[in-house]
Amino acid sequence: MTTSSAMDFDYIVVGAGTAGCLLANRLSANPANRVLLLEAGGEDNYHWIHIPVGYLYCIGNPRTDWCYKTKADPGLNGRELGYPRGRVLGGCSSINGMIYMRGQSADYDSWMAEGNPGWGWNDVLPLFKGMEDHHAGANEFHGAGGEWRVERARLSWEILDSFRDAAEQAGIAPVNDFNKGDNEGSDYFEVNQRSGWRWNASKAFLRPIKHRRNLTVMTGARTTHLEFSGRRVTGVAFIKDGHKHIATAHKEVVMACGAIGSAQILQASGIGAASLLNPLGIPVVHDLPGVGQNLQDHLQLRMVYRIEGAKTLNMMANSLWGKAMIGLQYALTRSGPMSMAPSQLGVFAKSSPAQSRANVEYHVQPLSLEKFGEPLHDFPAFTASVCNLRPTSRGHVRITSPDTNQAPEILCNYLSTAEDRQVAADSIRLTRRIVGQSALAKYKPHEIKPGMVGDTDEALANAAGNIGTTIFHPVGTCKMGHDDMSVVDSSLRVHGIEGLRVADASIMPTITSGNTNSPTLMIAEKAAQMILAG
Known part of the structure; x- marks a missing residue:
């Protein structure tokens, strides 16, 4: 397999799902920033993505879904479950139930109370409003004119x-x-639709800005691992069209692959529990035991x-x-x-x-x-x-192979x-x-x-x-916080690693009290602001 190393960027966003589409939009708004967006799946040009009932044909379809399976779960009397995750531009926003839900104010206030300043309800509400285009117009709780369309059923x-x-x-x-x-x-429920069509993150945040010369979007590009200089992330290795490529990030790499994918790639890159990585022959860059732990789902x-x-x-x-x-x-x-x-x-x-x-x-x-x-x-x-809405059970995501083409073990x-x-x-x-x-x-x-x-x-x-x-609704596998099992700080920087953040549902310390897609967009919005602020 040949390797190409001729790609230089300021920012690399790994995963063009819900969070990644917004991050690419915000980080490339300044023409001086060279941005690469990597997506393992394909374009969102499958007609069933856009017809709302088409989720029936997208979930379980390898064209749009990673088609994960959970490990047999004792709590489910030994049953395994199909575990859909979006594998296409727009990610889960291209295959989900389209329900617009923020959660409860107490969810975010609890994040802040756990030592994560800037994540309280009064901090995040302006972010929800700023990206929103609500059918009823702007008011105390809703925004109008943003990219994220919200309509009545x-x-x-x-x-x-x-x-x-x-x-x-x-x-x-x-x-x-x-x-x-x-x-x-x-x-x-209110839904993320426009005039009877699904409104996914790709339509909202990516399509309008794909013409930007400083933005490169690569589909069919599966990330294999992060590149390092010491404990600083310098880029991303990925496979596209059968060839291995290495792209360099002069400022930051941002993981946006969700609660399954982000944990898997961190572990495959040597960031995770040494007890997991050593038997797989993965050199440990940073022994960070919380990676892949704290999995929560509704x-x-x-x-x-x-x-x-x-x-x-x-x-x-x-x-x-x-x-x-x-x-x-x-x-x-x-x-x-x-x-x-x-x-x-x-x-x-x-x-x-x-x-x-x-x-x-x-x-x-x-x-x-x-x-x-x-x-x-x-x-x-x-x-x-x-x-x-607020389960106390916790599961995990653990790689079983250094190859990111192999599904990790998922136990809820x-x-x-x-x-x-x-x-x-x-x-x-x-x-x-x-x-x-x-x-x-x-x-x-x-x-x-x-x-x-x-x-x-x-x-x-x-x-x-x-x-x-x-x-x-899997979340939490790269949790934000400062305890022994946290993975990122309140600025979403990975503990002990430079040049790397995680900005997706995996950073939730505790799951929000409702559907998780729009809270994931809020996380990406806040992450973009922090990244651009330096």
Whole structure:
């Protein structure tokens, strides 16, 4: 394999996903900065990326997804899970559920309280607003004219409206905005779409500036490792078109490969726990044991209810006539089921009165299926997926080979703490209480999953292990902080290494209380400001 070393830049951004697209935009705004953006995947020119329902054809597709698998998880009663991660320009914003969610103000205030100045809610809110183009215009909590488009959902469903009424009967009030710092309540999700099309980070931040002469974007470029001079990162080695290349960064390299990819490349480069790297024959540049630790994810419990007397996608999509009508509606109006995010109705609640703030999130869907990637059921049903927003279980990402083309070991350790098992049990009880309200009685809901298991904490936690699955929100594997397991400081510089930062969801010390895509953009925005400030 031949090597080329003729590429010199000021900044190299590794990963053109959600964070990388924004970083490339901001770092190349000054024509004096020469910026290289590397992406292992391809262009985002696959038509299913842009049609909202196309996530069904992007997840599990090697054209757009790394197609990771988790290790068999004891908390899931020994089950493995598919673990999608975007492998295309735009990254996960090209294959995700398009839900716009910031989390809760207390999430960010807790980051700051842990010794990370500048990361409190009052610090990050202006960053969210500055990049936003909100359908309602600018106000105290939202921005207009930014790149990140936020719109209302383009359809509603009778069964979801009734679920919202039932939630209110159960004590969970409707709200009209999840993104003001306290998201407790129910509403249809706002989505990252423009006029019925997916709005990904590539469209928002990269396409408008790809003409810049000081920006080089390389797709199909898989990073193999970082280059060093002592403990200073000097560049990146990558493979493109079967040839090895080395690009030099005179100022900084910024990792933006997400909670899986950033940890994997750091470890493959000799930054990580020596006990992991030595047996693999990887020279240890810096023994940093926190790399790949602290993996957190939202485990969703997909509770399925068969119903009568209401329209659901199950029946619409299970006939040729129904599919034709769905396609025609989208073609003519950019609305209907093809325009919808995977989940439409959101409910944030306390799983029990002991919780101080909303700690579970529902994604309620007018459809049901055995598991993701399988056909919809042939009977009318809805799914009430409920996830623990602040799990205490922690997993890891560990390379098994120096070759970054080999998937790392991913173990989430779901439901491994007593607290998480209690929240899971309480979440099933809460769902049953909502579904038992009079607002849903006319549909005669019958629980299919998990089914009528016993009501003890142990039985319900075991049932959660049977039906639980990822909601695609891995974070935390390069956590920000100053304890023994932290990887970056509050400026996102990697501890003990010069010329290297991490700027993606992996730096979250604790996961945000909601969907993680837009918080990842905020992290990249803040990182860009700090990098440019020197």
